[in-house]
Amino acid sequence: MEHRGDAGRDSLEPDCGTGELRDRVAEFVRRRVMPCEPVLDAGGPAAAAALRRLREGAKEAGLWALPLPVELGGQGLPLARYARIAEAEGASDHGPAALGSAPLLDVTMLWNHGGDRVRELYPKRLTAGELRACYAMTEPGTPGTDPFLTATRAEEQADGGWRVSGRKWFTSGAAEADVVTVLARTDGEDGDRSGLSLLLVPTGSPGFRVVRELPVFGAAGQWEIEFDRVAVPADHLIGGRGRALAVAGERLQLGRTLRCLRWLGQAQRAFDLMCERAGCRTGSRGPLADHQLVQQHVFEALLALRTTRPLVHEAADRIAAGRDAHVEVGLAKVAAARMLQQVADAAIQVHGAAGLGPDTPLPALFRTGRAARILDGPDELHVTSVARRVLRAYGAQGK
Structure with a gap:
């Protein structure tokens, strides 16, 4: 156990x-x-x-x-x-x-950005577990790091409603979802830095289709979905026309921080398993815990955990206080994803062949860590974004 x-x-x-x-x-x-x-x-x-x-x-x-x-x-x-x-x-x-x-x-x-009808229909039932929701932003063939190239379109109808057409993929939980929030272009041309909106689409609507599952290193839960002129009521526009990126940015900061916190929990789990294995596994040369290379794995994993945790909690504290947290969230996201992969990898190494099989959660923990460095923004995006913000601040001070 x-x-x-x-x-x-x-x-x-x-x-x-x-x-x-x-x-x-x-x-x-x-x-x-x-x-x-x-x-x-x-x-x-x-x-x-x-x-x-x-x-x-x-x-x-x-x-x-x-x-x-x-x-x-x-x-x-x-x-x-x-x-x-x-x-x-x-x-x-x-x-x-x-x-x-x-x-x-x-x-x-x-609750914060929906109209009266949306607030009446969904938040309480989502909280109670009666409904499930998902969020569709990334598209096949379009860089996930560049939302301005979103190809999904929403055309306004005479009654004020919308018709949504396009495809999204790597949408978590889409097959079980009752509603999906979709990023779509409502105005302008591809590449324009404005004209993007969020619409809440009931998945039972005609024209909505789950295309296929997209296993991530063999794990289920990600899906490709299609919208074929799906009708969306006017009151299901979230945050106002053209305000998608402001709402999405707020969501992403909190979402990335929550995932970082959960990755800390998963890394702690891998660390515990590694230490238990080192303590109880004995070979002809004695317990694994007495081997210096195993001790190095433990030290490096502990160092990664201890140095990452304050970064993540700093990001959470800034968000909780309503302060700007772009730099802190970027640092935390890259550090936590790398840390989970590192700690899970060390735990697998200490377990040997047993760490590769189905008898421990280590393969799943390692998979989560590796996928985390791409999903929800690749490392490179966050590295570049944080560095630019920091350098801009120094440039402003020098003027």
Whole structure:
């Protein structure tokens, strides 16, 4: 059984109340969610039934929808406190869905930027787990780092509604989603730096189609979808016409930070497994823990964890305080993705052949770390963006 130790932790500890809640979340994820991972990973009816049971258990335990607004059925935990819990929740990829925090980004976006009709129909049901949402931005054949080249179009109709046409891919959870927020061009030409809007599309609408699944290193959950003149009501425009990038930027900063927090939890899980393996595995030359090269793996992994965690929490704290966090989020995203890949790789090395097989979560953790360096913005995008912002600041000081 996996045990989550404290060796990977540093002095960034929460207050007592948050610490107790984090321990309860960690226990739920370790004892309830992780044993179900093989079934949940496989998908299908068995996975849906397992997820329903986990959600019922989370509600009974008082752990449901911790960061969602109280008025929508959540528990209203502020981001500054939730950040200390998100690591424990995210130690399993299925933790956020099982505990009801997965729709946080969609609920926040729809509640803050949706009209009356959208706010009436969706946020409460998303918070309750009755509906699922997804977010479609990236397109085949179009650089995901350049949204101005978005090819998906939305044509305004006489009644004020829209007809959406185009394709999106690497859309997480699209096959199970009830609604999808889609980035589309409503004005201007390809490449224009304005004219992009967000529209909320019910997936049961005629013309919406799931094209195919896109496994990432063999893992399910990503999809390619198509819109063939899908009708969207006028009141399902999110954030106003032409305001997509402002709304998306707000969403992306919070989303990337949440993912970084969850990657910390997954790296801690890999670190714990590595240390346990080193301590209990004995060969003809004694325990692995006595080997200097194994000790180096442990040291380097611990160093990566300890140096990355403050970066991630700095980003979370700035967002929670309503301050600009572009630099902090960029640093955290690159550091956390690299760190997860590094720690998972070291844990696999210490496990040997066992680390490559199906008996540990290490292959999945390594896969998540490697994919994280591309999905949600490749390393190169964040490196360039952060460097430009920093250099601009120095240029402004020199004038």
